[in-house]
Amino acid sequence: MTIKASILYIEDDESLSHLVQRKLSRNGYDVEIAHDGLSAINKIKNARFDALIVDYNLPDITGLQILENLATSDLMVPAVMVSGGDDIRVAVAAMKLGCFDYIVKDASGSYTELLSVHLSTLLSRRDLEIKQQQVELEKNRIQDSLIQAQHLAHLGSWEWHVGQQTAWWSDEEYQIFGVDKKHFKTTLENYHTLIYFDDLDLVQRMERMSLEQDVCAVFEYRIVRPNGELRWLSAKVESEKNEDGNLLRSFGITQDITERKHAEKQLQLAQQVFENTTEGILVADANSVIVSVNPAFTEITGFLAEDILGKTHKVLSSGKHDSEFFDEMWSQLAAEKQWSGEIWNRKKNGEVFPE
Numbered sequence: 001m002t003i004k005a006s007i008l009y010i011e012d013d014e015s016l017s018h019l020v021q022r023k024l025s026r027n028g029y030d031v032e033i034a035h036d037g038l039s040a041i042n043k044i045k046n047a048r049f050d051a052l053i054v055d056y057n058l059p060d061i062t063g064l065q066i067l068e069n070l071a072t073s074d075l076m077v078p079a080v081m082v083s084g085g086d087d088i089r090v091a092v093a094a095m096k097l098g099c100f101d102y103i104v105k106d107a108s109g110s111y112t113e114l115l116s117v118h119l120s121t122l123l124s125r126r127d128l129e130i131k132q133q134q135v136e137l138e139k140n141r142i143q144d145s146l147i148q149a150q151h152l153a154h155l156g157s158w159e160w161h162v163g164q165q166t167a168w169w170s171d172e173e174y175q176i177f178g179v180d181k182k183h184f185k186t187t188l189e190n191y192h193t194l195i196y197f198d199d200l201d202l203v204q205r206m207e208r209m210s211l212e213q214d215v216c217a218v219f220e221y222r223i224v225r226p227n228g229e230l231r232w233l234s235a236k237v238e239s240e241k242n243e244d245g246n247l248l249r250s251f252g253i254t255q256d257i258t259e260r261k262h263a264e265k266q267l268q269l270a271q272q273v274f275e276n277t278t279e280g281i282l283v284a285d286a287n288s289v290i291v292s293v294n295p296a297f298t299e300i301t302g303f304l305a306e307d308i309l310g311k312t313h314k315v316l317s318s319g320k321h322d323s324e325f326f327d328e329m330w331s332q333l334a335a336e337k338q339w340s341g342e343i344w345n346r347k348k349n350g351e352v353f354p355e
Contacts, residue, residue, distance in 0.1 A: 004030040005050040005123055008077075010040040010066065012059050020053070020112050027116040037061035041069055049077055051122055053115065054099075056083035056090060064090065067097040078126045080118050082111070100125070154256035158186075161249045167191075176233065176256045178225030196222035196230065203235075210237040211247065220257065232261040280355075288312045288330075300355075302348035318344040318352040 007029045011017040014035065021031040032049075034040035037058045044052075054063040061069075063081050070076060081094045082103045091102040100122045103111055156173030160166075166186045174181045177194055184190065195203050199221040206217040217237045224230055237252040274281060280297035284290050290308050298304055301316070308315060321344065329341070344354050 004028055005119070006048065007031045007051050007053065007119065008034060008040060008043060008049045009053045010034045010037065010058065010063070011053070011055045011082075012036060012057075013055075016109075016112075019109075020115060023112055024116060024119070029116070029119065035059075037063070037066045040066060044070065044075055044077060045073070050126070051119055052077050052079040053119075054079050054081045056081055056085075056094075064093055064097065067094065067099060071097055078122050080115070080122060082115075156254045157252070158254070159249060159251040160188075162247055173254060176231070176254055177223060178227060178229065178231075194223045194225070196224055198222075206235070206237060210239050211250065214239060214241065231256055232258045282308075282313075284313060290315075300347075300353075301345070307348065316345040318346045320344040320352065 005028075007024060009017055009020055009024075009031055011020070011033065012035050017033045017035070021033060024031045032043065032047075034043055037060050040052075040054075043049075054066055056063040058066075063083070067079065067081075076098055079099050080101045080103060081091075081099050082105055083090060084105045086104045094102050101118050103114065103118065105111055154172070154176065156176045157170045158173050159168045167188075169181075169186050171181065174184065177184075179194070192200060192203070202219060203221050206219045209215055210217040218235070220232065220234050222230055222232055234255045234257045235252060236254075237250065239250045240248045242248055274294050277294065278296050280300040281294045282290060282297055283292040290311055290313065293303070293305055293308060303315075329343075332338075342354055344352055346352050
């Protein structure tokens with residue numbers, strides 16, 4: 001079911017207003033009438049109208065004053081103004097206030113036949129503007145989501161077109177490099193000044209590879225922010241060429257991987273300790289299934305990794321502890337994440353030993 005467009009016709013001539021109301025109703029419009037400007041403003045503030053037909057000459061205020069009042073109240077409704085006089089100044093003033101069209105009343109009244117056409121055009125333009133606003137809002141929403149996602153992932157992006165001195169950087173790209181968007185000029189030379197000296201040759205080689213060999217270059221390198229902070233970055237650089245093989249643009253993404261690098265270093269240190277300590281270490285998952293043992297464990301117990309991985313701690317059971325002992329130990333581990341005490345275990349050769 002098609003919803004009729006709601007029109008407010010502001011006209012002090014009662015017979016004319018009802019004539020126009022009947023004609024527009026036959027063309028599918030729902031028309032309400034106001035015979036003066038103040039009552040029209042009151043109606044607009046208390047009801048929703050899709051469009052207005054505003055007569056310029058009214059008994060209390062002019063049609064322009066109605067439009068001015070609505071603009072001040074932030075109640076902008078698409079409008080067509082009609083007037084018995086052909087005053088260009090009134091027409092210009094109406095257009096400046098957002099009026100869609102200005103129609104001069106003729107003696108024969110034929111202009112009333114054109115009102116339906118003007119309304120149809122006005123409403124079509126309004127619908128188009130609404131759709132454009134919705135598209136713009138959606139584009140902004142997607143852009144905001146992208147910015148937020150890039151921020152959460154520490155992921156920036158950039159793009160450079162042939163002939164341009166500077167590249168476009170996303171907001172997160174500026175954040176990654178620790179530079180001010182308003183003052184940092186994104187030239188290649190300025191970008192290179194931020195690269196850690198020992199990694200500059202690598203970055204330049206990757207840039208040439210992308211440009212000359214038409215490949216996607218993926219690499220990791222370090223930068224030094226203006227405040228002296230060293231950061232690790234992961235980069236992906238690509239280029240686009242036309243059918244003749246001429247370069248059009250270069251673009252890429254940049255991710256700050258400093259925290260990952262720090263975590264990897266800590267993991268390497270932990271692995272070195274795990275491998276080289278003289279204390280036997282056994283690692284089990286939440287189900288008590290053994291997932292890793294260190295060399296010292298093998299030296300102490302005689303169990304090789306392949307003997308014990310995938311099995312539970314019960315393979316070490318000496319038989320000297322009852323179920324209550326293990327229940328208490330596992331309960332403390334679950335609650336406090338640690339347990340200390342003496343336990344008797346069994347070596348591969350069957351020998352029982354305390355630890």
